Amino acid sequence: MLDRPQGGERSVLVHLGIGQPVDPAETEEFRLLARAAGAEILGLLQGSRSAPEPRLFLGTGKADELRSLIQATGAELVLFNHSLTPAQERNLERHLQCRVLDRTGLILDIFAQRARSSEGKLQVELAQLRHLSSRLVRGWTHLERQKGGIGLRGPGETQLETDRRLLGARISLLKKRLARIASQRALSRRARARADLPTLSLVGYTNAGKSTLFNRLTQAHTYEADQLFATLDPLLRRWSLSAQQAVILADTVGFINHLPHELIAAFRATLEETRQAALLLHVVDATSPRRAGCIQDVETVLQEIGAEAPQLQVFNKIDQLPDCPPRIERDAAGRVRRVWLSARTGAGLDLLRAALVEHCQQAQIQRRITLSAGEGKLRAWFFRHGQVVRESFDAQGRWHLEVCLSQEALGRLRAQYPQLASRFSRTQFAQS
Numbered sequence: 001m002l003d004r005p006q007g008g009e010r011s012v013l014v015h016l017g018i019g020q021p022v023d024p025a026e027t028e029e030f031r032l033l034a035r036a037a038g039a040e041i042l043g044l045l046q047g048s049r050s051a052p053e054p055r056l057f058l059g060t061g062k063a064d065e066l067r068s069l070i071q072a073t074g075a076e077l078v079l080f081n082h083s084l085t086p087a088q089e090r091n092l093e094r095h096l097q098c099r100v101l102d103r104t105g106l107i108l109d110i111f112a113q114r115a116r117s118s119e120g121k122l123q124v125e126l127a128q129l130r131h132l133s134s135r136l137v138r139g140w141t142h143l144e145r146q147k148g149g150i151g152l153r154g155p156g157e158t159q160l161e162t163d164r165r166l167l168g169a170r171i172s173l174l175k176k177r178l179a180r181i182a183s184q185r186a187l188s189r190r191a192r193a194r195a196d197l198p199t200l201s202l203v204g205y206t207n208a209g210k211s212t213l214f215n216r217l218t219q220a221h222t223y224e225a226d227q228l229f230a231t232l233d234p235l236l237r238r239w240s241l242s243a244q245q246a247v248i249l250a251d252t253v254g255f256i257n258h259l260p261h262e263l264i265a266a267f268r269a270t271l272e273e274t275r276q277a278a279l280l281l282h283v284v285d286a287t288s289p290r291r292a293g294c295i296q297d298v299e300t301v302l303q304e305i306g307a308e309a310p311q312l313q314v315f316n317k318i319d320q321l322p323d324c325p326p327r328i329e330r331d332a333a334g335r336v337r338r339v340w341l342s343a344r345t346g347a348g349l350d351l352l353r354a355a356l357v358e359h360c361q362q363a364q365i366q367r368r369i370t371l372s373a374g375e376g377k378l379r380a381w382f383f384r385h386g387q388v389v390r391e392s393f394d395a396q397g398r399w400h401l402e403v404c405l406s407q408e409a410l411g412r413l414r415a416q417y418p419q420l421a422s423r424f425s426r427t428q429f430a431q432s
Contacts, residue, residue, distance in 0.1 A: 078098055204294075205284070212316075236251075319347065339355050371398060
């Protein structure tokens with residue numbers, strides 16, 4: 001059995017093109033992932049195969065080439081930019097006499113380093129335990145059988161079975177704790193709904209600049225860095241779009257190509273903020289050579305978690321592109337589709353704010369209503385739960401209001417004051 005070391009930062013990377021040539025952009029992203037985990041990269045093995053080899057993932061010749069590279073560099077760890085089965089990991093470790101970690105394990109290790117909140121740590125631990133549950137045999141092959149002989153017979157349960165039972169109990173405990181946190185988040189979302197504060201969720205590929213944009217817009221001081229998964233824990237801040245319109249801006253974890261399913265399952269409670277958002281601000285790295293692929297990867301994860309809210313694409317980092325001014329792009333119907341800006345320099349942030357004000361106004365219902373002098377409480381309700389665009393008075397002391405209301409606010413108003421339905425005027429009015 002392989003004696004697996006506690007350390008292992010000296011690494012060799014393996015990236016194969018399965019059914020196609022190796023993509024240099026994917027290789028560079030893999031290097032960034034390895035560096036984000038703290039790996040010291042000593043070598044890189046590349047190649048192409050029509051399909052993975054069932055036993056070693058690599059062909060026998062490539063596996064021998066990899067073993068020679070490990071011996072020449074003195075590497076302690078081999079990182080694969082692919083998902084490996086437990087059997088493949090075990091066979092590779094025996095063949096290479098070196099510890100092996102696949103892409104899923106690498107991303108889980110990065111998340112474990114970056115988690116700061118108690119919820120984030122619980123989510124990462126749950127994902128790690130789910131990933132580990134099928135791989136326990138790697139570390140306990142010498143205990144798969146009960147020992148025989150006088151005085152050496154066990155109580156009827158092998159060490160491997162004990163570990164699996166303890167691991168299952170820990171997973172159940174973590175699920176219960178995360179369920180309590182999810183219920184607390186649901187209460188917070190209901191409180192925000194009562195206050196008529198829509199949530200705008202920043203989503204996008206990792207290192208697209210979401211945290212930098214979040215800090216610029218909300219004056220927060222979250223950690224930001226030019227690296228993959230620089231921040232992990234979600235943050236929510238109130239942000240005033242205008243004197244009459246405020247929203248909740250949520251910064252979420254970045255997505256990546258082949259995001260491990262264990263992480264998506266563990267972070268489902270956190271990603272619920274994205275599912276319930278009124279609008280998704282899809283932040284895109286405008287300088288990325290695989291920009292279209294990153295957009296598609298994010299769309300795939302959004303579909304998997306059931307996030308179906310409208311999207312506004314925010315193309316970031318235009319300061320690194322020649323002759324690329326900040327601008328707004330619209331679709332054939334005249335709706336804002338894309339905003340080009342630089343979160344680092346602040347160029348184009350005013351355009352983003354204007355686009356969001358326009359979107360919020362389009363998503364709201366515009367109405368006129370006249371209130372008598374004795375309906376001051378109802379007038380206060382409109383100021384508290386809606387956007388009063390214009391107000392005037394007449395000689396009889398009546399208020400003439402032009403208001404914007406969300407669908408939810410209008411529904412609550414009609415339930416509380418059913419007689420008001422006939423007093424609303426549906427005439428559209430110009431926004432000032």
